[in-house]
Structure formats: structure tokens, C-alpha cells
Amino acid sequence: MTAIDFPSRSRVSLLGPLTDTWYLTGRKLRALARQPWVLTMGVIQPVIWLFLFGDMFHKIIDIPGFGYQGSYLTYLVPGIVAMNAMSGNMWAGMSMIEEIERGTLNRFLVSPASRLAIMNASVAEQAVSTTVQTLIIVFLGMAGGARYPGGVAGVVVLTVASILIGVLWGALSNMTGMLLRSREAIIGVYTFFMLPLMFLSSAFMKASFLPGWMQAIASRNPLNWEVQIGRSALSATPDWSGIAVRSGALLVLAVLCVAISVRTFRSYAKNV
Amino acid sequence: MSSAIEARGLVKTYPAPKSKNKRKSKNNGEQDRVRALDGLCLSVPRGTIYAILGPNGAGKTTAVKILTTLARPDSGAAAVEGVDVLLAPRRAREVIGVVAQRSGADPTATGRENLVLQGHLYGLPTADARRRADELLDRFGLREAAGRNASTYSGGMQRRLDVALGLMHAPKVLFLDEPTTGLDPESRTAMWQEITRLAGDERMTVLLTTHYLEEADRLAHRLAIVDQGKVVAEGEPGQLKDELKGDVVQVELPARPREQEVRDTLTQVPGVRDVLVVGRGVSARSDDGAAAVPSVLAALANAGTPAVSVTVARPSLDEVYLRYTGRRYSEKDEVSVA
Numbered sequence A: 001m002t003a004i005d006f007p008s009r010s011r012v013s014l015l016g017p018l019t020d021t022w023y024l025t026g027r028k029l030r031a032l033a034r035q036p037w038v039l040t041m042g043v044i045q046p047v048i049w050l051f052l053f054g055d056m057f058h059k060i061i062d063i064p065g066f067g068y069q070g071s072y073l074t075y076l077v078p079g080i081v082a083m084n085a086m087s088g089n090m091w092a093g094m095s096m097i098e099e100i101e102r103g104t105l106n107r108f109l110v111s112p113a114s115r116l117a118i119m120n121a122s123v124a125e126q127a128v129s130t131t132v133q134t135l136i137i138v139f140l141g142m143a144g145g146a147r148y149p150g151g152v153a154g155v156v157v158l159t160v161a162s163i164l165i166g167v168l169w170g171a172l173s174n175m176t177g178m179l180l181r182s183r184e185a186i187i188g189v190y191t192f193f194m195l196p197l198m199f200l201s202s203a204f205m206k207a208s209f210l211p212g213w214m215q216a217i218a219s220r221n222p223l224n225w226e227v228q229i230g231r232s233a234l235s236a237t238p239d240w241s242g243i244a245v246r247s248g249a250l251l252v253l254a255v256l257c258v259a260i261s262v263r264t265f266r267s268y269a270k271n272v
Numbered sequence B: 001m002s003s004a005i006e007a008r009g010l011v012k013t014y015p016a017p018k019s020k021n022k023r024k025s026k027n028n029g030e031q032d033r034v035r036a037l038d039g040l041c042l043s044v045p046r047g048t049i050y051a052i053l054g055p056n057g058a059g060k061t062t063a064v065k066i067l068t069t070l071a072r073p074d075s076g077a078a079a080v081e082g083v084d085v086l087l088a089p090r091r092a093r094e095v096i097g098v099v100a101q102r103s104g105a106d107p108t109a110t111g112r113e114n115l116v117l118q119g120h121l122y123g124l125p126t127a128d129a130r131r132r133a134d135e136l137l138d139r140f141g142l143r144e145a146a147g148r149n150a151s152t153y154s155g156g157m158q159r160r161l162d163v164a165l166g167l168m169h170a171p172k173v174l175f176l177d178e179p180t181t182g183l184d185p186e187s188r189t190a191m192w193q194e195i196t197r198l199a200g201d202e203r204m205t206v207l208l209t210t211h212y213l214e215e216a217d218r219l220a221h222r223l224a225i226v227d228q229g230k231v232v233a234e235g236e237p238g239q240l241k242d243e244l245k246g247d248v249v250q251v252e253l254p255a256r257p258r259e260q261e262v263r264d265t266l267t268q269v270p271g272v273r274d275v276l277v278v279g280r281g282v283s284a285r286s287d288d289g290a291a292a293v294p295s296v297l298a299a300l301a302n303a304g305t306p307a308v309s310v311t312v313a314r315p316s317l318d319e320v321y322l323r324y325t326g327r328r329y330s331e332k333d334e335v336s337v338a
Helices: A016-034 A036-056 A058-062 A072-089 A091-102 A104-109 A115-143 A151-180 A183-199 A212-218 A222-234 A240-270 B060-067 B089-095 B111-121 B126-139 B155-167 B185-201 B213-219 B237-243 B259-267 B289-302 B317-325
Strands: B003-015 B033-045 B049-053 B075-080 B096-099 B173-177 B205-210 B222-227 B230-235 B247-252 B272-278 B281-286 B309-313
Touching: A016 A036, A016 A115, A016 B111, A036 A058, A036 A072, A036 A115, A058 A072, A072 A091, A072 A115, A072 A151, A072 A183, A072 A222, A091 A104, A091 A115, A091 A151, A091 A183, A104 A115, A115 A151, A115 A240, A151 A183, A151 A222, A151 A240, A222 A240, B003 B060, B003 B205, B033 B049, B033 B060, B033 B075, B033 B205, B033 B222, B033 B230, B049 B060, B049 B185, B049 B213, B060 B075, B060 B173, B060 B205, B075 B089, B089 B096, B096 B155, B111 B126, B111 B155, B126 B155, B155 B173, B155 B185, B185 B205, B185 B213, B205 B213, B213 B317, B222 B237, B222 B317, B230 B237, B230 B317, B237 B317, B247 B289, B259 B272, B259 B281, B259 B289, B272 B289, B272 B317, B281 B289, B289 B309
Parallel strands: B049 B205, B049 B222, B096 B173, B173 B205
Antiparallel strands: B003 B033, B003 B075, B222 B230, B247 B281, B247 B309, B272 B281
């Protein structure tokens, strides 16, 4: 048995952020896989909304001028996916606070591990959990009678858009957690934004049926962009240029939010 | 230089906690900041166990945070194994191991997973990380529990896992922030043995903070008494006790006396010095404690404050602490070891 050669990290620092991201993401995903009920519980409420609203308002689709090919349940799926991406990733900040309180974050910070990797792992976890939950909603919707003419490609685009919303919201939640160190603040921010953002969009109602001021807000509402991307991608005739523009905008916004949260994290790490 | 840890003039202030009286916090000057460290200096020789002893709030944890790159001082400098922690924190992190007060272990991962991840973060290849993890699991008696989630561990097991995590990359300097707080006596003794071994067999430098006098006395080669952000006394425990010379005469009075009166009475007794009054207790030093007892008792009786009991003791660290901080190491500071 040979002695372990304890390496100096300064020598291998080029690959450091990547390998650190890999190992730290592995830690998060293992925890996720070990507690599958956390993901399942999170998706229950959005699914209830899906079937409750889908059934309650199924006649909305018959209003002259609604002009949607398909059931109201199908119409709702992208909106419920967006809602779930938002509510699911609210917990990112909660687990950040927990790791600060438990001392786990400090343990990573006194190691030579890359700071960026610690945040990357959080983003990667959000992407994976959002994907799983989005697919659960898509399949349950299908089981309930929703149909997706856009096929697999449509579902993929919807999922990517939901990941962007999830990452965006997860970054905001992380930032709130780090700055305010209060679970109540995170819940407060979430409940403040959730319903207005949902209803100031075309998630439940055709945009042109909304009053003018609501339409004005909806067109600037990132959640609405996700709904439009998803709905168009799942339809028989996707508007690819519209999808590309809105996805690009969501991507820019998500990158911006992650960048700000990384900055916040760096300043936190400098003076624990 | 054979110093493993050097700190010079560390000053660290924090914003004062918001006071209820708003007028008070209006002048946003220096007064509104709490001085956690007030020019702290340390020099820890390589391969020794060095204890920082002090009550809660003395600045022990703040000092450790600065030395382990978690916080930056307002002024001052610090180096670990010759690496400046302010200028080259990354390189400093490679040579230090840290066991913080709060368990940093991930409760949703097994003991072994925690250790292997730690190895990876310090750049160990997977095979080496696994081998080192097994080594440490054996050494800390966690072999049986290695595959269980850390959330199922008892307090003592969790603390051992914390120390194992800090040792994963074989650091040159190990920081232990209150390693035995909250442990039962048996786990505490085991932890002491392990710490002694680290410095002995592995030539590691161990810096530990504690608020247990006994822990510092039993474990440390050298210690620093920290009070209000400053080192007020430094040296080997034996040397610090010897410096006090002579014995301690402790007298208990029936009621809280007038401090000045008692002090005046006793300083007039030949051979008695360093009179301190704490509550109903009075302590004084004398080169020959037994010989001083009759005259001390007589003087007190004459002054109208006869003693209830009297004891003579060799100086303990408690006395050292009292001498340098002007306070007894009160029970409030020392958490009872139940």
C-alpha cells in the first residue's frame, strides 16, 4: 500500500472550477435522489391547479375569439409548468440559509474549492429538479387528456424554457437568502410575486382578452414569455422565430440573475 | 522561522446590534461598532497544541475566522505556515484544516460520502480519497456507521466526523473551534487523546479555542488568555501558574463585604498581596499560604467581618485567569460538564 500523495491545488487550479462543480452537483443530486418525496410534494400543488382550473374553466375555450385548437387543459399546461418552476425553486434560498446555519457552506469556503462551483452546483440542481417536475406535469396532463401536437421537440423546448425560469427564480431566492438570512423574507418575496405574475400573463386567459394595462405588463413579464414559448412549441404550428427571441431574452435574464447572485455570494464569502 | 501561525495587531469591528434607543445610534461613529478583536497578536510554534482560552465573546471565534480566511480584519496581518492569509487565501486554505463550532457535515449524505467529497474538494483523486476516508473512519471509530446518513449520528460521532473532515487532506495546521463543547465526558476524553496524538505522532500544529480551563490546562503546550479582543497573558500553562508564585488563600465571608474595606484590612497583613474581592469570596496571594492563614483570619475578625471558611490552594489556571482579567472564571462562562 503506497502512501497517499496529498496534492497542492495551486497546481491543478485550471480544471478546478469544473471538477468542483461536478462533485458539488453530485452531492446535491444524491440528496435529491434520496428524498424523492421533496420533488413530488413540490409538484402536487401545481398539478392540483392544473386539474382544478382545467375542469372549472373548460368552457372558456368556447368564447368567440379565443381561437385555441385543443382543450383548456392543454392550454393550461405551459402556465402550470411556469408556476411550478417558480415555486419549486423558491426553496433554493431556503437550503442556502440551512447550509449557512449548519456550517456546511463555511466548510466549503475554508477549502480551496472554487467559489463559482458552489453556486454552479446550486444552478445545476435547480435545472435537474425543474426538468423532472416539468416532465411530471406534462405526463400527468397527458393522462388527463391534454394533447401536444408539437411532439417531443415541443416538450424539449417547454422544458428548456422552464429551466430558465427556474434558474432565474432560484438565483433570486439564493440572493434573498444570503442577504436577509431569513426564511420569512423568501416566503414573503415569493407570495408577493407569485400570483400577480401568474395572472398578469396568458397562463389562464388569452392575452387579447386582458384589459390594456394587463396586456402591457404581460408582454414584459418573463413568466409570460415562458408560457408563450411553451404554448407555441407544443402547438401544431410553432412560431420558431418568436420562440427564439423570447428564449434569448429569458436566457439573458437568467444569466444576469445568476451573475448577480454569484457577486452577492462572493461578497458574502469575503466576510462570513 | 518555526512559527506555524503568526498574527500581528488584528483588529476587527462589527456594527453594533441595533439598539432599541434610536437616538443612541444616530452618531454613526466608532462608538457604534463592537470591537471583537482589539490588536490581537499570536505566535504559535510549529508542532504544538496551542489553546486560546477566554469566555464567550472574547474574540476567539473571530480570530479563528480571520486565520482561516473566512473573514478579513480591519487592520493587522496574519500568516499560516508562512502563507499570508490576506494576500494568498487560496494557498493558505491548502495547508489548513478547520473544524468549526458548528458541524459542517452534510446530514443527507453518509459519513463516507462526506469524507470523499471533502477529499475531492482538496484535489485528491477518487481512489486516494476513498482510501483516506476509510483510514479516518477506522481511526475515529466510524467504520460501522460509514454507510449511514450523518443525520443519524450521535453528538459524539458527529463531532468525530467533523474532525475527520478537517483531517482529510492531512493539513499542516489544524484549527479546532471549541472541539468538545457539548460533548459528554467520555467523548471529551477520547477527543483529547486524539488531539494529543495529532500533535505528537503527526507533528501537526493544533490551534484550539476553548472556554474550559481544564481543557487548556490538560492539552495545551502553550496558551493565550484572550479577553476583550486582546491577549492578556501568554505562555506554558505551568509557567503561567508559576509566575503567580506562592499560594492562594481563599476566604468566604458571611455576606458581601465592602470591597475597599476588606482590601485595606488584608493588604496590611505582612506577606499578603493581590487581594481580590468577588462577591462573598476574597482571595489573596501569599508566599506561604498556611503561615498567612491565622493572621488573615485575625485581621478579618478584628475588622468585624469574620470568615465562614478558608482554603489554601496552589495556583490554578483559574487564578491565572483571575489575575490577568480581574474576573473569576465564572460559572456563567464555563458551561457545566454534566
